[in-house]
Amino acid sequence: MFGAFRPTSVAQGGLLWKTPWKLSVTRKANARSRLKKVDAVIEAVRSSGVQCSALEHALKLPKEHEMPAKDKYTVFSPHEKGYRKGIHKVPKWTRLTLRTNPKGF
Amino acid sequence: MALNLCRRQQIALPLLRFNARRALSTATLPAETQNFTPSAPTSVLSETPNTHFKITLRRSGISMGKKIQGTLLALGFHRRHQTVYHPHSPEIAGKILRVKELVEVENVPTQLALTKQQQRQARKAPSGFEVVGLRRDNFMNV
Numbered sequence: 001m002f003g004a005f006r007p008t009s010v011a012q013g014g015l016l017w018k019t020p021w022k023l024s025v026t027r028k029a030n031a032r033s034r035l036k037k038v039d040a041v042i043e044a045v046r047s048s049g050v051q052c053s054a055l056e057h058a059l060k061l062p063k064e065h066e067m068p069a070k071d072k073y074t075v076f077s078p079h080e081k082g083y084r085k086g087i088h089k090v091p092k093w094t095r096l097t098l099r100t101n102p103k104g105f
Numbered sequence: 106m107a108l109n110l111c112r113r114q115q116i117a118l119p120l121l122r123f124n125a126r127r128a129l130s131t132a133t134l135p136a137e138t139q140n141f142t143p144s145a146p147t148s149v150l151s152e153t154p155n156t157h158f159k160i161t162l163r164r165s166g167i168s169m170g171k172k173i174q175g176t177l178l179a180l181g182f183h184r185r186h187q188t189v190y191h192p193h194s195p196e197i198a199g200k201i202l203r204v205k206e207l208v209e210v211e212n213v214p215t216q217l218a219l220t221k222q223q224q225r226q227a228r229k230a231p232s233g234f235e236v237v238g239l240r241r242d243n244f245m246n247v
Contacts, residue, residue: 037163037209044210045198048158052195054202095164095206 023073023088031072031087034094035064061099076101155212158197161188164207176203190218 023031042058064072070084075098077085083105087093162182166174180200181189190213191197201210219227 034206038205041201041205041208041210044158044212045201048155048193048198048212050193050195050198052198052202054199058202058205092168095169097206 039063076105153214156215157218158191159211159213161209
């Protein structure tokens with residue numbers, strides 16, 4: 001009715017924002033292809049031969065094939081049980097780099 | 106790796122690999138690769154070195170914040186799917202890496218680095234006629 005909001009009974013507050021707790025197979029595939037595209041951009045800048053500190057930072061990021069599934073589809077959250085939440089819960093996650101998480105989480 | 110091969114193919118496969126390995130070890134490399142030194146990165150088509158970034162905006166900067174939108178403006182982007190050419194430099198490289206999630210990059214030689222007018226000419230369809238002369242050019246010249 002109102003975009004992402006679904007109508008519920010007035011006793012429960014009237015509006016409910018439902019999102020699945022994990023990504024579907026399609027969304028995961030799209031996330032992987034976006035990671036590969038960013039890898040291609042970093043590779044293009046590296047192969048140009050230019051040197052800058054931003055490139056040094058970018059090369060330290062893991063590539064899509066080096067990342068565990070946990071890092072591709074979930075992100076560190078200090079508030080959740082298990083300290084992880086779905087990466088799709090991060091606003092603008094399709095346009096942000098969220099490859100690394102705090103060590104040990 | 107699990108390949109769905111028939112029995113005959115399964116027997117033939119190890120032999121192919123063995124022969125390929127032998128061929129690789131005894132093949133002499135061509136002269137260019139033996140004297141290879143990593144110099145200016147070359148384009149695939151010819152030996153011209155790649156001097157420019159060809160940058161295309163694929164994802165918009167809406168709601169990304171003033172800094173990211175400022176970076177896109179600094180690169181010369183005003184709309185999605187716009188292509189922009191910049192010579193190789195650490196400043197441009199830094200800007201690209203700031204917006205790496207939004208952008209697609211390719212390295213091209215100088216000849217392929219088009220200006221805005223050249224890109225527009227390349228996009229134009231042929232008009233179907235050729236202007237041979239204009240009446241106003243002959244006016245008062247007779």
